[in-house]
Amino acid sequence: MATRLFSKRNMPRINQKSQQTDLPVLKPFTYNPHGQIGDLQFSRWLADLPPQAFLLFGFLALMWPVIAAAQSNFTTTQAFEALWRWLPFIMSQGFLMNVVVSFLTMLIGTIAGVLLGLGQISPNFWLNKSCWFITQLFRNSPWLVLLFIVMLAFPYEIKIGDTYIAIPDWLKAVFGLSLPIMANISEIVRGGVQSVPTGQWEAAESLAYTRHQTLWLIILPQCFKRMIPPWMNWYAILTMATPLISLLGVEEIITLSRQAMEAEDNYPELLMPFFGFSLFIFFVYCYPIARFTIKLEKRFQVNG
Amino acid sequence: MNAFQQYFYDLAQESPKWNFIFFYDSKQADRVIEGLWMTIELSVICVIFSVIIGILGAWLQDAPSKTVRMVVQGYIQFFRNTPPLVQLLFFYFALGQFTPTYSPDGWLEIPIISNVGWAILSLSFFAGAFNVEIFRAGIESVPESTREAAEALGMNRAQIFLYVVFPLAFRVSLPSLNNNLVNLVKTTTQALAIAVPELLYQMISIYNDYSTAQNACMVVLFFSYIILVGILVMGMNHWERKIRVPGYGN
Amino acid sequence: MTNNNWTADQPLISINDVYKSFGDLEVLKGISLDVKQGEVVCIIGPSGSGKSTLIRCINALNTINSGSIIVEGMEVNSPDLDKLELRKKVGMVFQQYNLFPHKTALENIMMAPLKVLKEPLEKVEERARKLIKRVNLEGKENAYPGELSGGQQQRVAIARSLAMNPDVILFDEVTAALDPETVNEVLLAIKDLAHDGITCILVTHEMGFAREVADHIYFTDRGIIVEHGPPATFFTEAKDPRTKEFLSQIL
Numbered sequence: 183m184a185t186r187l188f189s190k191r192n193m194p195r196i197n198q199k200s201q202q203t204d205l206p207v208l209k210p211f212t213y214n215p216h217g218q219i220g221d222l223q224f225s226r227w228l229a230d231l232p233p234q235a236f237l238l239f240g241f242l243a244l245m246w247p248v249i250a251a252a253q254s255n256f257t258t259t260q261a262f263e264a265l266w267r268w269l270p271f272i273m274s275q276g277f278l279m280n281v282v283v284s285f286l287t288m289l290i291g292t293i294a295g296v297l298l299g300l301g302q303i304s305p306n307f308w309l310n311k312s313c314w315f316i317t318q319l320f321r322n323s324p325w326l327v328l329l330f331i332v333m334l335a336f337p338y339e340i341k342i343g344d345t346y347i348a349i350p351d352w353l354k355a356v357f358g359l360s361l362p363i364m365a366n367i368s369e370i371v372r373g374g375v376q377s378v379p380t381g382q383w384e385a386a387e388s389l390a391y392t393r394h395q396t397l398w399l400i401i402l403p404q405c406f407k408r409m410i411p412p413w414m415n416w417y418a419i420l421t422m423a424t425p426l427i428s429l430l431g432v433e434e435i436i437t438l439s440r441q442a443m444e445a446e447d448n449y450p451e452l453l454m455p456f457f458g459f460s461l462f463i464f465f466v467y468c469y470p471i472a473r474f475t476i477k478l479e480k481r482f483q484v485n486g
Numbered sequence: 487m488n489a490f491q492q493y494f495y496d497l498a499q500e501s502p503k504w505n506f507i508f509f510y511d512s513k514q515a516d517r518v519i520e521g522l523w524m525t526i527e528l529s530v531i532c533v534i535f536s537v538i539i540g541i542l543g544a545w546l547q548d549a550p551s552k553t554v555r556m557v558v559q560g561y562i563q564f565f566r567n568t569p570p571l572v573q574l575l576f577f578y579f580a581l582g583q584f585t586p587t588y589s590p591d592g593w594l595e596i597p598i599i600s601n602v603g604w605a606i607l608s609l610s611f612f613a614g615a616f617n618v619e620i621f622r623a624g625i626e627s628v629p630e631s632t633r634e635a636a637e638a639l640g641m642n643r644a645q646i647f648l649y650v651v652f653p654l655a656f657r658v659s660l661p662s663l664n665n666n667l668v669n670l671v672k673t674t675t676q677a678l679a680i681a682v683p684e685l686l687y688q689m690i691s692i693y694n695d696y697s698t699a700q701n702a703c704m705v706v707l708f709f710s711y712i713i714l715v716g717i718l719v720m721g722m723n724h725w726e727r728k729i730r731v732p733g734y735g736n
Numbered sequence: 737m738t739n740n741n742w743t744a745d746q747p748l749i750s751i752n753d754v755y756k757s758f759g760d761l762e763v764l765k766g767i768s769l770d771v772k773q774g775e776v777v778c779i780i781g782p783s784g785s786g787k788s789t790l791i792r793c794i795n796a797l798n799t800i801n802s803g804s805i806i807v808e809g810m811e812v813n814s815p816d817l818d819k820l821e822l823r824k825k826v827g828m829v830f831q832q833y834n835l836f837p838h839k840t841a842l843e844n845i846m847m848a849p850l851k852v853l854k855e856p857l858e859k860v861e862e863r864a865r866k867l868i869k870r871v872n873l874e875g876k877e878n879a880y881p882g883e884l885s886g887g888q889q890q891r892v893a894i895a896r897s898l899a900m901n902p903d904v905i906l907f908d909e910v911t912a913a914l915d916p917e918t919v920n921e922v923l924l925a926i927k928d929l930a931h932d933g934i935t936c937i938l939v940t941h942e943m944g945f946a947r948e949v950a951d952h953i954y955f956t957d958r959g960i961i962v963e964h965g966p967p968a969t970f971f972t973e974a975k976d977p978r979t980k981e982f983l984s985q986i987l
Contacts, residue, residue, distance in 0.1 A: 322715040324672040331704045422569035429679055453580040461568045468567040635834035639848035640823035653838045731838045732880045
């Protein structure tokens with residue numbers, strides 16, 4: 183006798199495995215196929231947001247220096263002029279570094295993470311357990327601590343043949359950040375593969391597919407689409423974690439902002455525009471990614 | 487010195503790279519304990535505040551006034567799409583310069599919100615933004631038909647929320663909430679940037695003073711956080727299992 | 737507004753010329769019917785004919801656009817309707833059972849009398865246990881809905897609505913989501929209620945049940961009552977062609 187409580191159409195998120203992937207940032211989107219009015223309202227709010235969010239933020243960023251200006255000789259205009267002067271430098275050498283680091287980290291982290299994730303579902307007991315352990319280890323460690331450890335422990339140059347190649351700071355940071363990313367991608371892969379119904383494995387087995395073939399030809403193509411939104415989500419989280427490398431001396435947007443403010447004699451009126459700008463540029467970069475991620479998740483939810 | 491301390495002292499003499507100085511030097515040990523305590527304090531206070539902010543935000547998202555809803559959405563999108571480190575810096579440096587100060591002795595100006603205060607504010611709002619979404623999803627996951635059944639039995643809105651919606655929404659939200667809280671504990675390390683003396687900061691100070699202690703510091707640091715987070719995760723899993731209802735959400 | 741002049745010889749529920757639209761879609765186009773106390777009324781018809789909407793309007797889960805629904809003298813369509821009073825008199829059992837998954841079967845039954853009627857615990861518990869026995873679920877008091885079968889859950893739902901001592905119970909296609917074997921156990925429970933004199937209004941597809949238990953059957957199609965009558969004559973002497981077509985499809 184069936185003991186299901188509600189049929190799937192009444193509790194769409196509760197019965198689905200994808201509830202099990204633990205992503206602190208990604209909102210578990212509940213899509214009711216009956217089209218409740220409540221869900222549409224939320225999307226409408228989200229769609230209404232862009233002009234308001236920028237306006238609100240811009241208004242706040244402008245307001246404070248006005249108050250500060252009332253207290254000193256350094257005017258708002260001068261603060262923003264300073265920002266304007268330094269903008270090309272901060273963007274091209276600062277933010278660009280953040281973006282480059284994020285791309286490379288994502289690349290390395292994804293490759294390592296996929297391998298680790300596949301290791302987690304391996305039937306080999308030791309491979310399975312050690313991959314699980316590594317994943318849990320790096321998932322639960324603070325990223326900053328990992329960064330410190332990797333950057334301090336990394337050799338500052340490596341010897342290939344007869345030549346010494348100096349490893350730049352930012353590359354060490356890439357390796358440092360790729361560790362937690364690897365662990366989280368591993369979890370996504372594991373969750374994705376486990377969400378494919380066992381019937382698929384059984385069907386493949388009865389058709390004499392080897393385990394390797396089953397995995398690469400049948401299972402992974404199916405869950406690949408579903409893994410993309412969480413993967414994009416981690417890219418956004420990673421991008422927002424890149425300022426951490428400034429604490430270890432790598433030159434990126436925060437370091438350069440601070441240096442710029444130093445060069446401008448450290449007037450407190452500069453703090454708002456410069457740090458505000460950093461927040462703004464990250465927002466402009468990550469918000470569209472977040473919106474697109476939610477859109478993708480909605481789409482894959484309905485079809486998958 | 488007892489046996490434990492003697493062992494590490496000898497180890498430091500023999501292998502100069504492994505100076506576990508805080509195990510045998512009480513002053514350094516004090517620093518580590520202080521740092522650990524600060525981390526725990528930060529984590530606990532931020533967890534509590536962020537949950538309150540989350541519940542408040544989830545409730546306000548239903549408000550009839552469009553401005554209120556816009557403000558809540560703006561708040562969520564801002565804190566979710568900007569780096570927590572930069573939020574910390576912005577709060578402390580840019581906003582901090584406007585905090586009123588008081589002077590206990592006529593010379594020293596002490597701002598009423600210290601760097602620890604700003605760290606708590608910034609981190610709580612950061613985690614709170616995610617919590618609003620988590621609680622929202624939990625509340626929305628309670629089927630309309632269950633609410634109707636409660637209404638058909640004569641319950642008013644407050645009773646429906648308290649006895650039917652909230653217990654169910656909470657069970658749905660708990661896994662995501664746990665994740666977010668673990669993330670919050672890990673993010674407290676970033677308070678280092680505004681000189682909050684938490685564990686990472688203390689360890690860095692120690693190895694800045696004693697360069698031989700670098701490896702030891704990193705190792706102990708790594709495992710301390712594993713243990714801290716591990717305890718939190720175990721506690722949360724235990725709680726999840728305790729309130730689990732058979733046949734619901736599996 | 738409560739008309740305290742209502743007496744038992746007047747119809748328990750009086751529906752007059754009710755119109756209901758969802759946006760542009762008009763679902764009820766002038767429905768009128770009366771239900772006397774102790775009657776068992778079955779409403780049948782094709783999907784989309786407005787049957788479920790109609791009974792949901794009776795206990796104010798949906799509001800009507802025009803017309804009136806008077807339950808024991810209370811006008812449901814009035815802005816000062818006391819919803820609590822209405823819901824004490826009118827109980828409802830849903831197609832999807834809608835039990836509270838975080839409470840056991842017994843707690844589900846006890847919840848409303850405790851929290852809404854504020855009755856004392858011992859009295860409520862005693863009554864709940866009697867109701868569980870009445871729907872043949874002895875032994876399942878401490879089971880959670882997730883551990884019960886569909887038929888068992890539906891019977892708990894019936895017991896839950898009975899716990900409020902309503903004068904009339906609305907059944908919205910309560911057997912539609914059940915396996916054929918379990919449909920019977922639920923229908924038996926409803927038959928039991930009918931024999932005890934509780935007024936029942938059922939929206940159902942179970943023609944056999946309607947024929948056996950109903951006092952009056954209404955056939956709705958596209959928002960109006962096409963034909964109605966006692967089962968003795970309704971099934972055999974249907975006059976309207978639409979009724980005949982519908983009956984020929986299911987009998």
